[in-house]
Amino acid sequence: MDGVYPPAEDTFLLVDTVAGLDRCDLFVEVGCGAGLVTMAGATIARQVIATDISVLAIRNTRHNLREHGLDRHCHLVQCDLLEAFRRPICASVIVFNPPYLPDDEERSTLDHALVGGSTGPETAVRFVRRCAQHLAPGGEAYIVVSSLGGQAAVISAMKEAGLLVDVVATEHLFFEKISILRGRHVGAATETVL
Numbered sequence: 001m002d003g004v005y006p007p008a009e010d011t012f013l014l015v016d017t018v019a020g021l022d023r024c025d026l027f028v029e030v031g032c033g034a035g036l037v038t039m040a041g042a043t044i045a046r047q048v049i050a051t052d053i054s055v056l057a058i059r060n061t062r063h064n065l066r067e068h069g070l071d072r073h074c075h076l077v078q079c080d081l082l083e084a085f086r087r088p089i090c091a092s093v094i095v096f097n098p099p100y101l102p103d104d105e106e107r108s109t110l111d112h113a114l115v116g117g118s119t120g121p122e123t124a125v126r127f128v129r130r131c132a133q134h135l136a137p138g139g140e141a142y143i144v145v146s147s148l149g150g151q152a153a154v155i156s157a158m159k160e161a162g163l164l165v166d167v168v169a170t171e172h173l174f175f176e177k178i179s180i181l182r183g184r185h186v187g188a189a190t191e192t193v194l
């Protein structure tokens, strides 16, 4: 669908990661795009919430969930990150494949999916600061990062939020390396295992 991020290597890496998780109560995807990751979450979770800032992405995800008969236990919300939720939602798993490119001042219809702020990681860092409060004890956050920038800022924010950080998947592409960081909500520990 025009204006919606077309699934790519980062999407598939996150889908594979989600598909390998244990069954859980509440799976949340922030920035659902076309909905592939949300669909993977719907196969492992009793309840699913997907948010996106783009109404086109929400419509596309709804369509794809329905097409695959996965919509019954999925709730879609158009909002910035998790801002629609005033109270903690106690998620088992929260995932985000965020926009992470720096703003180069050229405009495209996919800017909301690609540009993460003036230096790149701003949206991902903002997400990390909000997401820890929505994780259940023992809950996990999974965030896609790229060697093109911002990884250190995201790891710092995760540690500041009290998450125990490690890398659970990596893929080398032609022009960048993408990784998936896991942040475990385990209390006071803040070490990084890379």
Ligand SMILES: C[S@@+](CC[C@H](N)C(=O)[O-])C[C@H]1O[C@@H](n2cnc3c(N)ncnc32)[C@H](O)[C@@H]1O
Pocket: 005, 006, 007, 008, 010, 011, 014, 030, 031, 032, 033, 034, 035, 036, 037, 051, 052, 053, 054, 057, 079, 080, 081, 082, 097, 098, 099, 112, 113, 114, 123
């Ligand atoms: C790189 S795309 C990933 C889409 C999809 N999850 C995937 O992996 O293919 C980033 C997505 O995040 C959404 N997004 C960007 N900023 C957001 C924000 N502040 N709150 C919610 N969603 C956001 C974009 O609209 C886009 O759908």
